[in-house]
Amino acid sequence: MSKYLIAGNWKMNTNLDEAKKITDELHGYKDFDSEVEMLICPPFTHIGFLSELVDLSRVSLGAQNVHYEPKGAYTGEISNEMLLSVGCEYVIIGHSERRSYFNETNELINKKVVNSLNAGLRVILCIGETLEDRESGNTNKVLEEQLTKGLLGVEETINLKIAYEPVWAIGTGKTATSEQISETHKFISNFLNLRFGDNIIKILYGGSMNAENAKDILSISNVNGGLIGGASLKPESFLSIYNSAIELC
Ligand code: PEP
Numbered sequence: 173m174s175k176y177l178i179a180g181n182w183k184m185n186t187n188l189d190e191a192k193k194i195t196d197e198l199h200g201y202k203d204f205d206s207e208v209e210m211l212i213c214p215p216f217t218h219i220g221f222l223s224e225l226v227d228l229s230r231v232s233l234g235a236q237n238v239h240y241e242p243k244g245a246y247t248g249e250i251s252n253e254m255l256l257s258v259g260c261e262y263v264i265i266g267h268s269e270r271r272s273y274f275n276e277t278n279e280l281i282n283k284k285v286v287n288s289l290n291a292g293l294r295v296i297l298c299i300g301e302t303l304e305d306r307e308s309g310n311t312n313k314v315l316e317e318q319l320t321k322g323l324l325g326v327e328e329t330i331n332l333k334i335a336y337e338p339v340w341a342i343g344t345g346k347t348a349t350s351e352q353i354s355e356t357h358k359f360i361s362n363f364l365n366l367r368f369g370d371n372i373i374k375i376l377y378g379g380s381m382n383a384e385n386a387k388d389i390l391s392i393s394n395v396n397g398g399l400i401g402g403a404s405l406k407p408e409s410f411l412s413i414y415n416s417a418i419e420l421c
Contacts, residue, residue, distance in 0.1 A: 173372070174206060174207055174208055174209040175207040175208065175396070175421050176207065176208045176209070176374075176390065176396060176397045176417040177208075177211060177333060177374055177376060177396065177397035177398075178208060178209070178210055178211070178397055178400070178410075178413055178414045178417055179211040179212075179213065179234065179262070179264075179296065179335075179376065179397065179399050179404075180211065180212045180213060180401075180404025180405075180410055181213050181236060181264060181267070181378075181399055181400065181401050181404060182212065182213060182214045182215065182236075182404060183269070184215060185215075185405055186214060186215065186218065186405070188217070188218055188221060191221075191222060192218075192221070192222070192225060194405065194407055195212065195214075195225055195226060197407035197411075198210065198212065198231055198407055198410065199225070199227070199230060199231050201411055201414070203415065203418065204230055205418045207418065207421040208414060208417040208418050208421065209232060210230070210231050211231070211232040211233070211234050211261075211262055212231060212232075212233060212234070212404065213233075213234040213235060213262065214233070215236070216235060216236075216250050219233055219235060219255070219258050219259070219260050220258035220259070223259025223260070224259075228259060228261070232261050233259055233260050233261060234260060234261065234262030234263055234264060234294075234296070235250070235255050235260050235262070235263045236263075236264050236267065237250075237263070237264065237265070237267075237270060238250060238251065238252055238255060238263045238265065238293075239251055239284075240283040240284045240286075240287040240288075241287075242287075242291075252287060252291035252292075252293055253291060255293060256291065256292060256293065260293070261293065261294055262293065262294045262295070262296060263284075263293050263295055263296070264298060264335070264399070265281055265284045265285050265288065265295055265296065265297050265298070265322075266278075266284075266285075266297050266298045266299065266318070266322060267298045267337075268298060268300055268337060268339045268342060269342075272339075278317065278318055278321035279321065281297070281321075281322050282321055282322050282323070282324050282325070285297055285322055285323065285326060285332075286324075286325050286326060289328065289331055289332065292331075294331040295331060295332055295333065296333045296334070296335050296399065297322050297332065297333070297334050297335070298334075298335045298337050298378070299315050299318040299322065299334060299335070299336060299337070299360075300315075300318075300336060300337040300338050300339050300342075300378075301314045301315060301338055301339065302314075302339045303339070303340035306340065311356065312359050315336070315356070315363075316363060319360070319363055323367065329364075329368050329372070329373050330372075332373050333373060333374045333375070333376060333396075333397075334360060334373060334374070334375045334376070335375075335376040335377075335378050335399040336356055336357060336376070336377055336378070337378035337379050337399060338352075338356075340379075341378075341380050342378065342379050342380070342401065343380070343401055344379075345380050346379070346380060347379055347380045347381065347385055347389070348377075348379060350388065350389075350392055353377055353389060353392050354392050354393065354394070357375050357392065357395055358393075358394055360375050360394070361375060361394045374396035375394055375396050376395075376396060376398055376399045377390075377392075377395050377397075377398055377399070378398060378399030378401070380402070381398045381400050381413060382400075382402075382403045382413070383403065383408075383409045383412035383416075386398065386412070386413040386416040386417070387416035387420065390417050390420055391420055397417070398413060398417075400413060
């Protein structure tokens, strides 16, 4: 199993040509290391095309969302089975943008987590507190609730990852301090240990990670990778973050 997972969340960015260009640059990287897994999560429309383009043992592909039903009358939705059929291995579930703009609740997120794991996808469950939560001293309470409800009924953790993303640090240029990251990842790790026993679940940090701060963040204990938004659209920055992880192995 790799030591770090470096994952890019492209959000609703790139047309197909742009996506192919970024993917080509990442895929051509000379210094791939099996200790560090590289994952990109482009828009749904590109996944099938990109899986034809890459060696999936070098660059893994993930989606940014999924519906929990396998098929049916759910206009506009995409199922786990559809993702698997185009070479998609991972899915991000519960990103704060989905929670806030699309009203995704912990209950809905839990259905997606359970069904994606059952379908055989690897799941990155995103959790994180708002600035208001942090300032009112409620960070751990909010995270505990997101974890407890989001992971209800989950027993098998081999395909599960958690991304801790303070909402106030996403796309804002603000990163949590090393102390905040360290304390919070420790809290999440303790929760997972209690909930699952001897756990091997990777905990990624997300929130304005970039080429400059990646090494410091990735060196914090219980940080097992990054979920990267803005910087993942720039191959040079994303590869520099990837390389920081290699240097820490
Ligand atoms: C994200 O969207 O998950 C994210 C961390 O974005 P950014 O790196 O741009 O803050």
